[in-house]
Amino acid sequence: MTDPLVTILDDAPEIRQILADALEDAGFRTMSFGRATEFEAFLRKTTPAVCLVDLSLPDKDGLTLVHRLALEQGAVVIIISGRAQVQDRVMGLELGADDYIIKPFDPAEVVARVRAHLRKERSAAQAQSNIATFNGWTANFDSYVLENDENPATPFSHAEGEVLRLFLDSPKRLISRAQMQESLGGVAGESFDRAMDVRISRLRTKLREDPKNPRLIKTIYGAGYIFLGDVTWV
Amino acid sequence: MTDPLVTILDDAPEIRQILADALEDAGFRTMSFGRATEFEAFLRKTTPAVCLVDLSLPDKDGLTLVHRLALEQGAVVIIISGRAQVQDRVMGLELGADDYIIKPFDPAEVVARVRAHLRKERSAAQAQSNIATFNGWTANFDSYVLENDENPATPFSHAEGEVLRLFLDSPKRLISRAQMQESLGGVAGESFDRAMDVRISRLRTKLREDPKNPRLIKTIYGAGYIFLGDVTWV
DNA sequence: GACGCTTGTTACAATTCGTAAGGTTTAGGA
DNA sequence: TCCTAAACCTTACGAATTGTAACAAGCGTC
Numbered sequence: 108m109t110d111p112l113v114t115i116l117d118d119a120p121e122i123r124q125i126l127a128d129a130l131e132d133a134g135f136r137t138m139s140f141g142r143a144t145e146f147e148a149f150l151r152k153t154t155p156a157v158c159l160v161d162l163s164l165p166d167k168d169g170l171t172l173v174h175r176l177a178l179e180q181g182a183v184v185i186i187i188s189g190r191a192q193v194q195d196r197v198m199g200l201e202l203g204a205d206d207y208i209i210k211p212f213d214p215a216e217v218v219a220r221v222r223a224h225l226r227k228e229r230s231a232a233q234a235q236s237n238i239a240t241f242n243g244w245t246a247n248f249d250s251y252v253l254e255n256d257e258n259p260a261t262p263f264s265h266a267e268g269e270v271l272r273l274f275l276d277s278p279k280r281l282i283s284r285a286q287m288q289e290s291l292g293g294v295a296g297e298s299f300d301r302a303m304d305v306r307i308s309r310l311r312t313k314l315r316e317d318p319k320n321p322r323l324i325k326t327i328y329g330a331g332y333i334f335l336g337d338v339t340w341v
Numbered sequence: 342m343t344d345p346l347v348t349i350l351d352d353a354p355e356i357r358q359i360l361a362d363a364l365e366d367a368g369f370r371t372m373s374f375g376r377a378t379e380f381e382a383f384l385r386k387t388t389p390a391v392c393l394v395d396l397s398l399p400d401k402d403g404l405t406l407v408h409r410l411a412l413e414q415g416a417v418v419i420i421i422s423g424r425a426q427v428q429d430r431v432m433g434l435e436l437g438a439d440d441y442i443i444k445p446f447d448p449a450e451v452v453a454r455v456r457a458h459l460r461k462e463r464s465a466a467q468a469q470s471n472i473a474t475f476n477g478w479t480a481n482f483d484s485y486v487l488e489n490d491e492n493p494a495t496p497f498s499h500a501e502g503e504v505l506r507l508f509l510d511s512p513k514r515l516i517s518r519a520q521m522q523e524s525l526g527g528v529a530g531e532s533f534d535r536a537m538d539v540r541i542s543r544l545r546t547k548l549r550e551d552p553k554n555p556r557l558i559k560t561i562y563g564a565g566y567i568f569l570g571d572v573t574w575v
Numbered sequence: 576g577a578c579g580c581t582t583g584t585t586a587c588a589a590t591t592c593g594t595a596a597g598g599t600t601t602a603g604g605a
Numbered sequence: 606t607c608c609t610a611a612a613c614c615t616t617a618c619g620a621a622t623t624g625t626a627a628c629a630a631g632c633g634t635c
Binding site for chain 3: 264265266298299301302305306309326328329
């Protein structure tokens with residue numbers, strides 16, 4: 108996929124320049140416009156991923172433009188404006204803008220906000236994969252199945268998955284029982300300790316660990332556990 | 342559909358109150374939390390539409406919480422923080438937050454921003470289409486028919502369609518039994534639980550799910566269901 | 576009214592997962 | 606070296622949760 112296109116609509120050339128530089132450094136393609144009419148002509152041919160729009164335009168009312176843009180094209184619309192009043196911001200957002208940034212702005216924040224909006228759009232369509240490999244094993248958190256060459260697909264439960272995920276997220280690091288208890292939603296002070304033991308025990312049998320000599324889930328007496336696999340998330 | 346649920350996580354009761362009042366006036370349901378651990382326990386049971394999170398929490402690092410929230414649950418995350426530095430804002434946004442509001446805030450703007458994010462999500466999710474595809478399947482809500490390469494057109498009923506639509510509208514997100522019950526018009530407290538089970542069971546057979554190892558509709562024991570398809574509305 | 580379809584209800588089977596109980600391991604002191 | 610207490614592991618059990626087959630009620634069609 109090509110880099111997402113971000114358009115900049117502002118009558119001040121120096122602001123267009125600052126935004127364009129920052130966005131291009133961040134890996135976006137940009138198109139800049141000084142007048143709304145030019146911009147509208149461009150919109151007839153292409154739909155950008157994100158539109159940065161200044162409200163104070165010489166040749167057109169910015170708000171109606173924003174309204175149409177958001178409603179008809181479905182692009183992400185970010186208003187960049189010198190009008191800092193709460194009413195202005197609320198009106199801009201109600202009219203269809205997705206964000207409202209006040210001048211003077213920091214280019215880094217603009218880039219971060221553009222990224223955040225694009226990320227959201229994308230994550231709605233395709234969430235990241237949930238598969239990890241370690242020492243010959245493959246753990247699939249979509250189908251909740253463990254697998255390796257010698258062993259057929261072994262399903263694991265949600266509770267076991269919580270523990271496994273905790274290990275896979277911080278391999279080769281000590282995980283204290285207190286930490287684990289918190290991550291697993293156990294209420295402190297309760298007798299959740301034994302429950303944890305059991306979860307780990309069950310996970311170990313599914314990983315075909317030798318009880319006398321566990322290779323993956325190592326117990327540190329009095330401290331916690333360490334997961335020793337070489338983890339790669341696919 | 343019922344009003345969207347907005348959660349508020351802030352250690353200051355007066356701020357929780359202000360936000361809750363403003364949001365409820367605007368027609369949202371709210372849930373307030375003063376501690377991250379309480380909030381996390383709640384998240385195990387249901388997924389809110391929007392989460393307002395203060396970063397300075399007494400019992401936990403807010404940023405890692407935001408990160409997990411955004412990544413795993415896919416909810417809209419809005420940070421509300423007193424830290425006004427650009428670096429703070431950029432970091433928050435990069436870590437997965439969808440918006441960053443600085444204290445002191447105007448409740449009207451918070452409401453407007455919540456609305457803006459929800460509007461975007463909804464328009465992206467279901468672009469007034471009645472046909473969705475996922476993992477080789479095509480679901481047509483006009484003709485109430487399911488289809489894929491291996492299986493001929495399989496009609497599904499209205500009740501099955503309600504469940505399927507719920508899944509297709511929020512794929513890869515935990516849907517609690519309570520949420521589902523509400524969406525399906527079941528009256529709480531009744532013995533609607535079994536009916537839900539049965540609906541899901543019937544839907545599963547139509548989707549040719551392997552009972553031992555369902556690939557699309559995943560049960561989370563004690564919590565709810567997750568639909569794992571890659572959904573695209575046509 | 577008979578038929579077919581939908582859908583909730585009931586009853587029972589299957590699964591999940593914490594708890595209890597007893598065994599094993601570990602660290603450290605005598 | 607041996608003993609002891611604490612930490613940890615494992616097995617069995619059972620309560621709670623979830624799955625599903627079978628039945629029955631409701632509804633439209635012929």
